[in-house]
Amino acid sequence: MFRRERWMAIVTLVLLQAFAAAAGTYVMANDVSLNALTEESPRPIVSEKPPPVPVRTAGPVLAAGGNGPLPTKGTLAGRLAKALGDPALGPQVGASLIDARTGVALYGESPDVGLTPASTTKVVTGIAALASLGPDTRLATRVVPGSLAGSIVLVGGGDPTLAGPKADRGRPYPQEASLTTLAARTATALKKAGKRKVTLFYDDHLFTGPRTGPGWKPGYVPEGSVAPVHALAMDEGRVAPDLGARVADPARSAADAFAGLLRRQGVTVVKGLRPAKAGLGVQELARVESAPVYALVERMLTLSDNDLAEALARHIAIKEGRPGTFASVAPAVTGVLKRLGVHQGVHVVDGSGLSIRNRITPAALARLLSLAAAPSNPHLHSAVSGMPVAGFTGTLRNRFETKDGRPGAGMVRAKTGTLNGVNTLAGVATTAEGRLLTFAFMADKVPMGWGKAEAALDRLAAILVEGA
Secondary structure: OEOOOOOOOOEOOOOEOOEOOOOOOOEOOOOEEEOOOOOOOOOOEOOOOOOOOOOOOOOOOEOOOOEOOOOOHHHHHHHHHHHHOOHHHOOOEEEEEEEOOOOOEEEEEOOOOOEOOHHHHHHHHHHHHHHHHOOOEEEEEEEEEOOOOOEEEEEOOOOOOOEOOOOOOOOOOOOOOEHHHHHHHHHHHHHHOOOOEEEEEEEOOOEOOOOOOOOOOOOOOOOOOOOOOOOOOOHHHEOOOOOOOEOOOHHHHHHHHHHHHHHHOOOEEEEEEEEOOOOOOOOOOEEEEOOOHHHHHHHHHHHOOHHHHHHHHHHHHHHOOOOEOHHHHHHHHHHHHHHHOOOOOEEOOOOOOOOOOOEEOHHHHHHHHHHHHOOOOHHHOHHHHOOOEOOOOHHHOOOOOOOOOHHHOOOEEEEEEEEOOEEEEEEEEEOOOOEEEEEEEEEOOOOOOOOHHHHHHHHHHHHHHHOO
16 A cells, blocks of 8 residues: 655645655555664664565656746845844844755855754754654554563553553544554454463663753653653553643553553453563564654654654664664764764754754754755655644644734745744745745744744744745
8 A cells, every 4th residue: 555645835825835746655565663672772673575666756846836936135135134133033043044946045144053943953853763764664562472471571662652542543644553452462362372361561671761851841741741751652651642741650651551451352461560671582472553754753743742753863863773862862863964964053962852952053954954855855855744834734823823924824834943932933935936945043032922933933934935
C-alpha cells in the first residue's frame, strides 16, 4: 500500500495553494523499527524490506506560478525594517529572508546573531530526524520473553504517542500505536504457547540520564507542558489522554495499564511490576509500531508537541551512535546538520525548544527551511508540510486575524515559538506573484503584553505575501 503523499503546500486565501509533487512516492511497507536490543548502547533494528519501488522524479516546488518574480528588495527591506521596530517585539530582534528557489538572502536584521528560538527549535529537530532516521522509520513497542521462567518484558521503544486504553480510537491523523492492541497480540501468543500466568517486567532503558532538560523551568512538568522523558510511555505521559496533567513515572504507569489489559484478555499477571532489561537476541512475542517518522514530524510541528520532539531528538542521538540522553542531543543533531551543510548558527540542548539555553540564528532557520523545501530533498519535505497554516491549523489557527496580518492567512506556513519573553516565527510564504520565500523572525527580549508580539510577527510574514 502506497503512502499518500504528504507534500502539501501553501494554501490559497481559502484553501491550500498546493505544492507540486516534489516528493517521490514512499512505500508504507518500507519500514524501519527502532528497538532496544543491546544492553550497553541500543541501536536501531532494520525490519525486512520488500523489493524497492521506483521513485518518481521530483518536480518543481510550486505548481504554476511558483517561479514568479522576486519582490523588490529596497521596498521590501524598508517595510520589514519598519515592522521589526514595533515596540511589542522589544529591543532584541533578528530576521532573515531567503529566496527558496536560489538560496539567495533577500533581507537580514542581525541574521547571524544567536537568539533563543523557543519552539522553532522543532524545525531543527524535525529536519534532523528526517535526515538521520529516514521518513519511513517507525518506533516499535514490543513484548519479549523474560529471563525468568514464566516472565515477559514490555519494552519501550521511545514512542510517546503510544495510545493507552482510555484513548479515543477516532483521534485524527496520524494513527497511533495502541497498548490495547499490543496486549491482545501478547495474550494470543501466550495462549498459543499454553501460558496463562506471567510475571511482567518493563524495560525503559532506551532513553537514559536526566528526565528533564537543561535549562528547563521547574514548572514545565507540573503545569503539563511536557512529561518526564521516558522510552516507555502512553498518551505522552498524561494522567488521561485529553488532560495536560502528567504522571510522575510514565513507564510504570504504562506497565500498570498493560498488566490490566492482559488480565482482560484472560492472562493472569503476578503482582509486583519491576523494571528490567530485555535480553539480547530474544525473539519477540508481539509488537506495535508508530506512524512513520514523516507523519510524526508533521504532528510535532503542527501541534508543537514537546514530548514527541524530545523522543525524536533521542532517536537521532541513538541512530548517530550515542546514548539516548539530553547530553547527546547537541553533538548528534550537529553531526546530522553538518552532513547537510547547515550546522552554522545552530546550538540546541533539547529537541522541543523548552530550554532557555538553545541558541539559533535567524539565518540558520531560514537556510534549514530552504533546504527542506528544495525539490532535490523530498525526504525533508514533511518539515514544511507539517508546519501550521496561517489562520487555519495548529498553533496558527487563531493567528493572522488582525487587519495587518490577514493577508498572510492561508499563504504562510510557519512554526511558532513562545517562552516568557520570547516570540519567534519561522516558515515559508508565497508572494502575491507566486515566489516561495523562507523566513525567520525572532525576538527574545519581548516586553509584557499578551498577543502583541504575536501580532507583530504575523504582520512581518504578511508583508512577504503582499510583496513590494
